[in-house]
Amino acid sequence: MRAVIQRVKESRVDIDGTVVGRIGPGLLVLLGVGEADTEADAAYLARKIAEMRIFADAGGAMNLSVQDVQGEVLVVSQFTLWADCRKGRRPSFVRAARPEKARELYARFVEEMKGTGLTVATGRFQEMMKVHLVNDGPVTILIDSEKTF
Numbered sequence: 001m002r003a004v005i006q007r008v009k010e011s012r013v014d015i016d017g018t019v020v021g022r023i024g025p026g027l028l029v030l031l032g033v034g035e036a037d038t039e040a041d042a043a044y045l046a047r048k049i050a051e052m053r054i055f056a057d058a059g060g061a062m063n064l065s066v067q068d069v070q071g072e073v074l075v076v077s078q079f080t081l082w083a084d085c086r087k088g089r090r091p092s093f094v095r096a097a098r099p100e101k102a103r104e105l106y107a108r109f110v111e112e113m114k115g116t117g118l119t120v121a122t123g124r125f126q127e128m129m130k131v132h133l134v135n136d137g138p139v140t141i142l143i144d145s146e147k148t149f
Helices: 039-051 099-114
Strands: 002-015 018-023 026-032 062-064 072-077 119-122 130-144
Touching (some): 002 072, 018 072, 018 119, 026 099, 026 130, 039 099, 039 130, 072 099, 099 119
Parallel strands (some): 072 119
Antiparallel strands (some): 002 026, 002 130
């Protein structure tokens, strides 16, 4: 499971001009599910993101988590995080999970995030979305559960 985490002042997802998810200060999580991912990956990644210290403390050091600052989380599915661009000019997505599995693990990840006590909003799985954000920093971090176990 791969995630791109962006610290934001605010973020929202629009589908056909309608806002379907919105947060204030917190994290935008772009989540990609791979074919080999499991519920353990979802649980690990949710806990890791909730506890990651990437918000500034009183001294300006990145020492606080999204939980510590009572931030919110917006989770958006993004299978393109599994793009393999090593050959040719068109990315291959063969390592991305099939939609049925990806939907299940995306939902599991969202539930795991909610289980941390955070306020969580989402986009809509397998929809064309417009994601708006105001970066804070910017702080952008890539996490891959395959590389951290």
